Amino acid sequence: MRIIGGERRGQKLAQWHGLPIRPLRDRVRTALFDVLVDVLPDAVFLDLFAGTGAVGLEALSRGARHATFVENSPRAARLIRENVDRLEYRSRAEVLFQDALVAVRELARRGRMFDVCFIGAPYETSLGHTALAHLSLHRPLSEGAVVVLELHHKDAMRQEQGLLHLEMERLYGETRLGYYRFVPSLADA
Numbered sequence: 001m002r003i004i005g006g007e008r009r010g011q012k013l014a015q016w017h018g019l020p021i022r023p024l025r026d027r028v029r030t031a032l033f034d035v036l037v038d039v040l041p042d043a044v045f046l047d048l049f050a051g052t053g054a055v056g057l058e059a060l061s062r063g064a065r066h067a068t069f070v071e072n073s074p075r076a077a078r079l080i081r082e083n084v085d086r087l088e089y090r091s092r093a094e095v096l097f098q099d100a101l102v103a104v105r106e107l108a109r110r111g112r113m114f115d116v117c118f119i120g121a122p123y124e125t126s127l128g129h130t131a132l133a134h135l136s137l138h139r140p141l142s143e144g145a146v147v148v149l150e151l152h153h154k155d156a157m158r159q160e161q162g163l164l165h166l167e168m169e170r171l172y173g174e175t176r177l178g179y180y181r182f183v184p185s186l187a188d189a
Helices: 026-036 054-061 074-086 100-109 127-138
Strands: 044-048 066-071 093-097 114-119 141-152 164-172 175-182
Touching (some): 044 054, 044 100, 054 066, 054 093, 054 114, 066 100, 127 175
Parallel strands (some): 044 066, 044 114, 114 141
Antiparallel strands (some): 141 175, 164 175
16 A cells, blocks of 8 residues: 555555555545545644544645544554654654544544544444544534545435535445535524
8 A cells, every 4th residue: 555646655554464454445545635635735634443544644645734543443553653654744643542433522622623534434334424423513623624434335425414514425336435514604503
């Protein structure tokens, strides 16, 4: 696995064999970042269920100011730290070895705000939708933030989740991506 765009394009990531991780394929990552191209420069990025960290590292390579990686597997969290060091992003990255739902609450409590969030929860669980609900409820998101939810192609995207509204969805083989916009002003209307 490698970085496919930006300043670290072509750099290889540490091997993840033996870990129960389902990395986003290069083709899907390319499509994801083609959609995010206008919101990524100088963005603060949150990578939930980060796995290898490839999505957040790709965001950094393509101009994100900072990325926070959340992963509850100790081996995967070590792998992310290794990849952060390998790409020399230590000053622009934070790796949290923590449950994603707990992390969302904790980050919000600390006043952290993210411009872009990627949710890569395990397939065949409700964790993706639950994480989306936690983001809407606890609000560690800036006005207009983009939240991307990855689901198995057979699973359906919800049109709304609290203050998050589905703007579009795309299908790439077995992967479905839903692009949500955080609109807190609707709560005040």
